[in-house]
Amino acid sequence: MQSDGHKQPRMNAAIVGVGTLFDTLTLAALPPEDEAIRPAIRQLIADAIADLPSDRRARSWAGFDAAFSRKLGEAGFLGLTLPKAYGGQERGPFARFVVVEELLSAGAPVAAHWIADRQSAPLILNFGTEEQRQFYIPRICRGEFFFCIGMSEPNSGSDLASVRTRAERTDAGWRVNGQKIWTTNAMYSDYMIALLRTSGSADDRHSGLSQLIIDLKAPGVTVRPIMDLAGDSHFAEVFFDNVDLPADALIGAEGDGWRQVTAELAFERSGPERIYSSIILLDAWIAHLRHVGRKDSATLDLVGNFTARLATLRAMSIACTARLAAGDSPVVEASLVKDLGTSFEQELPIAIGADLAAWPDEVVSDDLHRTLAYITHLAPSFSLRGGTREILRGILARGMGLR
Amino acid sequence: MNAAEFIEPFARLMDEVMTPAAVRAAERGGDISSLWQMVQESGYLDALVSEEAGGAGLDLGVVHGLWQILGRRAVPLPIGETMLARALLSMAGQDAPDGPIVLAVMTGNAPVIVPLGQIAQHVLVENAAGLTLYSAASGAPQGTGIYGDLSARFQWDAVSGNSFAKPEAGLRAYAALLRAAMIAGAADELVQRTADYAAQRVQFGKPIGRQQALQQNLAVMAEHAVAARLASQLGCAGGLPISPAAAATAKSVASHAAALVANTAHAVHGAIGISEEYDLQLLTRRLHEWRLADGSENYWNRILGAQRLASAAASVDFVRSALPCAAR
Ligand SMILES: Cc1cc2nc3c(=O)[nH]c(=O)nc-3n(C[C@H](O)[C@H](O)[C@H](O)COP(=O)(O)OP(=O)(O)OC[C@H]3O[C@@H](n4cnc5c(N)ncnc54)[C@H](O)[C@@H]3O)c2cc1C
Numbered sequence: 001m002q003s004d005g006h007k008q009p010r011m012n013a014a015i016v017g018v019g020t021l022f023d024t025l026t027l028a029a030l031p032p033e034d035e036a037i038r039p040a041i042r043q044l045i046a047d048a049i050a051d052l053p054s055d056r057r058a059r060s061w062a063g064f065d066a067a068f069s070r071k072l073g074e075a076g077f078l079g080l081t082l083p084k085a086y087g088g089q090e091r092g093p094f095a096r097f098v099v100v101e102e103l104l105s106a107g108a109p110v111a112a113h114w115i116a117d118r119q120s121a122p123l124i125l126n127f128g129t130e131e132q133r134q135f136y137i138p139r140i141c142r143g144e145f146f147f148c149i150g151m152s153e154p155n156s157g158s159d160l161a162s163v164r165t166r167a168e169r170t171d172a173g174w175r176v177n178g179q180k181i182w183t184t185n186a187m188y189s190d191y192m193i194a195l196l197r198t199s200g201s202a203d204d205r206h207s208g209l210s211q212l213i214i215d216l217k218a219p220g221v222t223v224r225p226i227m228d229l230a231g232d233s234h235f236a237e238v239f240f241d242n243v244d245l246p247a248d249a250l251i252g253a254e255g256d257g258w259r260q261v262t263a264e265l266a267f268e269r270s271g272p273e274r275i276y277s278s279i280i281l282l283d284a285w286i287a288h289l290r291h292v293g294r295k296d297s298a299t300l301d302l303v304g305n306f307t308a309r310l311a312t313l314r315a316m317s318i319a320c321t322a323r324l325a326a327g328d329s330p331v332v333e334a335s336l337v338k339d340l341g342t343s344f345e346q347e348l349p350i351a352i353g354a355d356l357a358a359w360p361d362e363v364v365s366d367d368l369h370r371t372l373a374y375i376t377h378l379a380p381s382f383s384l385r386g387g388t389r390e391i392l393r394g395i396l397a398r399g400m401g402l403r
Numbered sequence: 404m405n406a407a408e409f410i411e412p413f414a415r416l417m418d419e420v421m422t423p424a425a426v427r428a429a430e431r432g433g434d435i436s437s438l439w440q441m442v443q444e445s446g447y448l449d450a451l452v453s454e455e456a457g458g459a460g461l462d463l464g465v466v467h468g469l470w471q472i473l474g475r476r477a478v479p480l481p482i483g484e485t486m487l488a489r490a491l492l493s494m495a496g497q498d499a500p501d502g503p504i505v506l507a508v509m510t511g512n513a514p515v516i517v518p519l520g521q522i523a524q525h526v527l528v529e530n531a532a533g534l535t536l537y538s539a540a541s542g543a544p545q546g547t548g549i550y551g552d553l554s555a556r557f558q559w560d561a562v563s564g565n566s567f568a569k570p571e572a573g574l575r576a577y578a579a580l581l582r583a584a585m586i587a588g589a590a591d592e593l594v595q596r597t598a599d600y601a602a603q604r605v606q607f608g609k610p611i612g613r614q615q616a617l618q619q620n621l622a623v624m625a626e627h628a629v630a631a632r633l634a635s636q637l638g639c640a641g642g643l644p645i646s647p648a649a650a651a652t653a654k655s656v657a658s659h660a661a662a663l664v665a666n667t668a669h670a671v672h673g674a675i676g677i678s679e680e681y682d683l684q685l686l687t688r689r690l691h692e693w694r695l696a697d698g699s700e701n702y703w704n705r706i707l708g709a710q711r712l713a714s715a716a717a718s719v720d721f722v723r724s725a726l727p728c729a730a731r
Pocket residue numbers: 148149150151152153156157158159181182183184185235381384385386387388389390391
């Protein structure tokens with residue numbers, strides 16, 4: 001054995017009194033009054049998806065249907081966490097979990113309102129002025145205003161603090177120049193909440209960043225959709241060429257952009273969409289197994305494995321929701337659940353593909369075949385969007401005191 | 404009911420008496436009777452026995468916290484098994500004897516290996532007749548020859564005794580849920596110890612925990628330890644009687660985590676983790692034992708998979724009804 005530099009701590013000495021790691025993430029139940037929402041939302045979803053095949057439903061939160069989003073708003077299923085004073089339902093994160101779970105589980109086309117409901121409205125509520133709240137939030141709750149997230153730039157992906165797109169003060173407000181990229185739904189959105197540099201240079205990192213609400217109809221804004229590898233165009237490049245914005249485009253305090261974006265990312269990462277991206281494929285595969293009547297032990301093993309993990313991830317996601325309900329910003333916990341959840345979502349198409357092709361004599365429906373291919377091709381994005389796997393693990397390592 | 408009220412005194416008791424030295428002494432065949440006496444006097448063995456029958460009547464969700472401590476301290480006494488056995492005996496109106504009880508599922512008269520069998524005085528056996536309490540000696544316990552292992556091989560030829568109905572999910576489901584909670588406790592302990600070690604051990608002029616490769620592995624290790632905890636909490640949420648789906652989910656996820664957590668713990672510790680003198684092995688050997696005991700992840704996956712395929716429900720609906728996060 002080597003020097004005494006690593007003389008072991010004795011089993012008891014170092015550990016007594018130390019609690020459980022990440023113990024704030026603990027089993028929580030959905031309150032019965034929130035569970036009670038399910039039948040009503042189901043009814044609404046059933047109409048919207050009646051004619052959609054699995055491979056369309058598999059697009060779920062990339063599926064855009066403005067009319068459906070407005071219907072959800074009318075029926076009171078948007079803004080569930082937001083105060084009544086701003087047109088919300090004031091029900092809280094658990095109610096939102098129930099509605100979101102139903103929407104995702106059915107593969108309803110939710111892209112239109114998704115980002116506004118999930119993170120833009122809470123951001124405006126937390127950091128906006130009274131005028132901003134009054135103007136934006138009620139319209140978000142009605143499914144009328146759609147938002148996109150302007151964080152990534154061509155040279156700023158994981159290293160978000162290096163953004164270069166600038167907003168400069170003018171007599172009337174702000175002038176924006178630069179470019180965002182990978183902006184989901186930019187072409188359908190009314191507004192972007194952008195992380196911009198308002199002072200200093202990219203070398204100043206976290207200081208000098210601010211968030212602005214950009215009206216995408218303003219002169220000087222150009223949105224160019226980007227087609228993805230499955231032939232869909234859900235994200236875009238957005239160019240800003242001397243875009244003039246009023247003074248009240250600033251949301252929150254100037255220079256506070258990094259702190260605000262961190263809080264926003266907790267909302268972005270903590271929801272059940274980080275465990276349910278492949279759920280339509282899972283259900284289509286199980287329907288296939290039931291149809292062909294396959295029950296050998298390898299099949300049961302795989303089905304049981306997925307079921308146990310799904311149940312556990314769901315419990316973890318509800319545990320995360322409980323942190324939101326308690327008023328926390330569960331940055332580390334959300335990273336943990338997202339990384340484990342996206343690993344599960346990514347494993348499903350690979351394992352299901354291997355399974356189906358191991359039985360070449362079974363007839364696989366066109367619908368299942370397309371759904372499998374779609375999820376297989378898109379699955380790599382599950383651990384990129386919303387922060388990459390490596391970045392999330394870095395956040396966890398920091399939470400464990402390693403950085 | 405405030406869970407901490409029950410869990411904290413138990414944690415203190417285990418911290419005090421279950422030192423690594425005590426664990427090693429028991430593993431080497433030392434006398435455990437005074438330790439057992441202390442546990443017995445603490446009253447915790449009747450944690451799951453109803454209050455009317457003189458027990459504490461704790462929720463399974465609270466008992467989960469006690470079971471985790473048993474795992475965290477690598478406790479070489481069948482405290483969790485005895486809690487379950489005493490509850491099942493009490494529900495059947497039978498008196499429970501003093502002394503450690505372990506749990507075994509027998510098929511015909513084939514021999515079975517039971518963790519901690521060498522120090523048990525009684526075995527609650529499930530066989531075709533239902534559940535029967537045997538003296539350990541009547542099963543002719545044999546050691547396994549594995550280093551530091553207190554499990555024993557039992558065999559009973561003739562089956563006789565005062566049998567009573569087995570729980571619907573079977574005794575193995577009960578034992579598996581206990582194992583899952585113990586795995587969760589040991590896994591959490593290992594994550595914390597491994598992170599501490601990585602922050603202290605210096606190579607290339609800085610703590611190895613500053614290396615991104617190790618940080619990423621430690622993050623994954625933590626994810627699986629937390630998953631084991633939530634899965635076993637979920638398994639306990641429905642209370643008694645335990646359902647097959649609850650046991651299966653808990654044991655499948657925990658057993659999968661067990662191997663991964665043990666591997667990463669050793670990888671980060673380097674050679675010192677392989678030495679007997681270092682305490683890591685007390686936990687990692689247990690993790691491997693508990694992973695396989697009472698059904699591995701594959702065994703429970705098959706049980707859960709069959710139940711899932713029998714249902715026409717969508718996956719989320721199946722999971723919501725078979726595995727609710729709250730008491731049924
Ligand atoms: C479908 C989809 C939708 C998206 N929607 C939006 C949106 O609406 N708005 C928006 O702003 N952005 C959006 N994004 C962009 C997303 O946030 C980025 O893809 C992500 O932050 C990663 O940035 P990058 O793609 O530039 O990869 P890079 O940052 O270049 O990373 C490439 C690889 O290097 C690794 N890496 C980078 N830095 C480190 C490090 N320090 N340590 C270890 N590994 C590292 C990464 O983990 C990754 O594996 C979307 C992306 C996708 C795929």
